[in-house]
Amino acid sequence: MRALRRRLFAKNYLDTWFLLIMTGGLLVIFRIAEPDWLNSQTLQSLVAQNAPLALVAMAMTFAIISRHIDLSPGSMIALSGAVIGLVYSSGGSLALALLAGLGTALGAGLLNGFLVAGLGLNAVMVTLAAFIWARGLTIGANEGNPIVVGGGLRDVVNASWGGFTLTAPVVVAAYVCGSLLLSRTKVGRYTYAIGGDPTAARRAGINTALYTTLIFLLMGTMIGISAIVTVGQLGSAQASAGVGLELDAIIAVVIGGTRLSGGEGNVGRTALGVVFLSILNSGLLNLGLTDAYFQLYRGLALLAVLSVQIILRRATDEEERRKREQEQLSAAVAAA
């Protein structure tokens, strides 16, 4: 118990505590601004609406810990959705359509993984390219028009038990599995190793290409599920699905406390980041702001949180460094 308490209040959780306080602050502000906003329905729709963000952010945590990044999920969700729509509307069964969508997402993950891990290309640029070509193909697929997907998918995805749809257990399961994968398995350990020092990981005999590809495949899986959820919620595949989702996912991971420099972080922290971002987006939307104010406030809020967190982290790092130097000094004195 005491160990747990010491861990929770340790200095390197300062930025996480700050995030929690900010999340609470947002709840209070939005509640005051719009008293009707926060009720049980809000919570349910928050989970349903942000399920794709939550799923992608989970996989993004792996990508960022391994010092990579993936800018393609938003476009890939739209592309996989379009494939589902095209297969279904050309007479395929729903099962076949969903499999084709999942296959597209996994194929794209494999391609990104091959280019990054196999050929050693820069992940930002490879996935930026995918962000562009996948959106282009999606819009080209049906001239930008939505493709209706029937077959009962909409009923299944939107069916609710006690207000929660199927997305809630899916997200929880993804985070539990992701957390176990990262903390208990070889894949997780190697993810940290690759991000901590790629050269050292390779020299230690880790097949970095294989594990990096696996990380992109994990992202592909989450993209595939997100595509099914997105198509199911609307009953159609939209060419504009998932616009900006990848950047939201990256923000959620970083605000949660996982650093872009790689080698550290965890899935639980990302969950906190997703909660903060979902509340910020939903609360701002609920205020009925114009697009202009929405973007402005969102930008300012994100920059403010990122800045304060970085300053807090730097203070902690500085303190740790000083403590370490002090210890080394006293060890040297003792030795003398």
Next chain:
Amino acid sequence: VSADARAVAERRWPDRSVVADRARWLAETFGILAIVGGLLLAFGLTSDYFLDSANIRNIFVQISVIGVAAIGATIVMLAGGLDLSVGSVVLLSEVICADLTATHHLPLGVALLAALGAAGGIGLLNGILVAVIGIEPILATLGTLLVAAGLGKLILGLRYLQVDHPVFNDLAVTNVLFNLPIMVAVMLGLYVVVGLAMRTTPFGRMVYAVGGNRRAARLSGLSLIGVTIAVYTIAGLLSGVAGFLNVAQIGLVSQNDGVGMEFQAIIAALVGGLSVSAGGVGRVERTLLGALIVGMMTNYQTIKGIDPAYQQAFLGGLLVVAVLADRALRGRQ
């Protein structure tokens, strides 16, 4: 014998690397020029209209906005950064410029200065967030992307602003170089100025030093903060100028102006041979060739009636090819 062998070895090593360096420089510069020439030939042979002087003028006009924004993207990436706020700054600059001249009837000079001030201000903010506070470039400039777009749309509201100031008209219509209008001359002039500055001034060398080896640059006494802030501010100003050119080209300012321009600018720089595998490698003038390659391909596809959506998909593929070529020619860092 061993001393002689070592002397020979020491003499040969630098020689070989100098030859390799020159060969690489030749391959890079003339390689990209050869691609431009090859495309001209191929497109010219397969389309009656492509090499028409009116079409060549079109291509230059079409690339001038992205071309100017891409100068900023190039120097930011040369210094090891990334700027996602380009498109929003273009919008903000357009809106301020159009609002002050069309709605408030202020003189054009005042409007241009105000727009440049705002664009430079967002760039300065980028620099401070990245260099002083220490937020990663991709996140810091994403934040300012939202802020700048929000401000722009706030001023614009739900209007379309029509701009019919004679100066903007002149920028797009009056020919100065052969049959190229002033806006193309502005772009080429900016490439000459920034290209020369990057080659010959201490500032240019500092940018390369910071991008090439951050630690070595700091240890040799360079101000990382100063260089980074300067680079982002210049990029912001250039995005502001790109905004003026966009107003001149379209004559209309609307909500969605500038969307995605940051990516087009990055693509132009990378197709022009800016390295992402080795930091601090690339030339501003080659970005112009990159923008020209992208512009020629887009123009050719449009002539051939290809759906813009598939043109976009093709652009993504082109980016992969550029990154692959960079990796193949320069290797891993």
